[in-house]
Amino acid sequence: MKTIVAKFGGTSLADAEQFRKIRRIVEEGPERRILVASAPGKRFPEDTKVTDLLLDCWEKAYAGQPFEAVLQEIRGRFQEILKGLGMDFPLDEEIETLREHLNDHPEKDYMASRGEYLNSRILAEFLGYTFVDPAWCVCFTESGELDQTMTRRAMGAALRPLKKAVIAGFYGADSDGIIHTFSRGGSDVTGSLAACAIQADLYENWTDVSGLLAADPRIVDTPHTVEYLTYRELRTLSYMGASVLHTDAVLPASDMGIPINIRNTNRPEDPGTMIVRKLPEGKTKHPVTGVAGRKGMSVIQVEKVMVSDGSGFSAIMLDILKKRRLPFEQCLTGIDTITLVIKSDLLVECRDDLFREIREELNPDYLGLKENLSMIAVTGEKGTESSDANVKVLQALTAAGIEISTVNQGAGKLNLLIGVPEERYEDAIRAIYRTMQEG
Numbered sequence: 452m453k454t455i456v457a458k459f460g461g462t463s464l465a466d467a468e469q470f471r472k473i474r475r476i477v478e479e480g481p482e483r484r485i486l487v488a489s490a491p492g493k494r495f496p497e498d499t500k501v502t503d504l505l506l507d508c509w510e511k512a513y514a515g516q517p518f519e520a521v522l523q524e525i526r527g528r529f530q531e532i533l534k535g536l537g538m539d540f541p542l543d544e545e546i547e548t549l550r551e552h553l554n555d556h557p558e559k560d561y562m563a564s565r566g567e568y569l570n571s572r573i574l575a576e577f578l579g580y581t582f583v584d585p586a587w588c589v590c591f592t593e594s595g596e597l598d599q600t601m602t603r604r605a606m607g608a609a610l611r612p613l614k615k616a617v618i619a620g621f622y623g624a625d626s627d628g629i630i631h632t633f634s635r636g637g638s639d640v641t642g643s644l645a646a647c648a649i650q651a652d653l654y655e656n657w658t659d660v661s662g663l664l665a666a667d668p669r670i671v672d673t674p675h676t677v678e679y680l681t682y683r684e685l686r687t688l689s690y691m692g693a694s695v696l697h698t699d700a701v702l703p704a705s706d707m708g709i710p711i712n713i714r715n716t717n718r719p720e721d722p723g724t725m726i727v728r729k730l731p732e733g734k735t736k737h738p739v740t741g742v743a744g745r746k747g748m749s750v751i752q753v754e755k756v757m758v759s760d761g762s763g764f765s766a767i768m769l770d771i772l773k774k775r776r777l778p779f780e781q782c783l784t785g786i787d788t789i790t791l792v793i794k795s796d797l798l799v800e801c802r803d804d805l806f807r808e809i810r811e812e813l814n815p816d817y818l819g820l821k822e823n824l825s826m827i828a829v830t831g832e833k834g835t836e837s838s839d840a841n842v843k844v845l846q847a848l849t850a851a852g853i854e855i856s857t858v859n860q861g862a863g864k865l866n867l868l869i870g871v872p873e874e875r876y877e878d879a880i881r882a883i884y885r886t887m888q889e890g
């Protein structure tokens with residue numbers, strides 16, 4: 452029988468009704484053997500996620516302020532779920548443990564992780580699955596980095612013998628048992644690690660949308676759902692702001708070639724989006740898979756005759772950035788020019804110093820800065836293999852009167868990265884989406 456790891460996000464576990472939907476989903480697919488659970492998320496748009504309540508509680512306790520009201524709110528969220536499911540659960544004991552922890556030595560990651568811990572225990576009991584605490588098998592170093600090799604081994608050993616289990620998402624522990632969490636949304640990462648550890652056939656990620664949208668719905672009216680895309684495309688799109696899966700969740704699954712299926716708990720009949728290593732033939736309707744972008748970018752341009760003569764000009768430039776631990780998004784080199792794309796907020800404090808150093812070290816003929824840019828990624832492993840699709844995208848921008856500040860295509864032709872003025876960002880996304888529709 453196939454084995455599926457199914458991760459359920461916060462909105463899929465926000466109240467008792469959502470728990471019942473999960474029960475139906477796993478009953479219909481008994482191959483969903485390993486479940487990964489988030490903390491209760493928002494029940495309605497203005498609601499607060501339990502993780503945020505826990506962090507608020509921690510902040511208050513840490514500052515020596517009263518936290519009981521928030522703790523009661525957290526208790527209320529779990530109580531509502533338990534009552535709705537008609538379950539008996541030692542909730543008051545658990546809340547007392549949290550209270551003691553907060554009074555004693557409040558630790559941020561420990562508190563943040565308790566939403567996943569409690570929700571997973573409740574889900575496991577509700578479904579009759581075994582509860583697995585990731586503190587035993589998701590291994591962090593003391594400095595809070597994930598130890599992937601240890602984790603794969605420990606998770607495999609913990610999960611493989613179990614017929615059906617629920618493991619809490621978002622956290623693990625170091626060798627001293629100290630709890631560490633991933634960054635926000637990190638239960639996606641736990642799911643991917645679990646899928647690798649047991650070499651699952653599929654990693655399902657259940658959320659409240661029916662897959663990845665080809666463009667931001669706040670900008671484009673009802674964009675279509677992407678049926679198939681590759682791991683690399685997803686990484687690019689999520690790095691550039693498309694938020695359907697935690698960026699770090701892609702690598703473990705892609706290492707092992709485990710497909711990821713984004714599904715909607717509220718519409719389980721929808722097939723969702725499949726993320727795979729290689730697109731199946733004839734499965735993509737559009738040559739371009741998706742478009743996403745980010746505002747708040749700056750471009751530094753350095754020009755000097757003979758940049759390209761092998762004098763180490765580019766190396767010196769990159770060394771300056773490295774010494775300052777200043778990450779860059781893109782580095783484009785041309786004959787006698789280097790163009791660097793950097794997040795604007797990283798330049799706020801160091802810009803003058805950085806420019807002085809570049810002048811001293813490189814004595815450039817020209818040194819310029821363009822601010823208020825946005826970067827747009829257009830991905831399409833199929834589409835961008837033909838330069839036709841790229842040309843169409845650039846033509847669409849020109850036709851819409853949008854100035855193109857930088858273009859980076861790279862030899863892999865996986866994606867086109869285009870810099871446009873921030874104030875034309877939305878227009879640019881719409882223009883690109885329209886050409887995608889034309890095919």
Ligand code: ASP
Pocket residue numbers: 460461489490500502503566620621634635636637638639
């Ligand atoms: N509960 C955590 C958060 O709100 C982790 C997760 O849901 O994946 O970020």
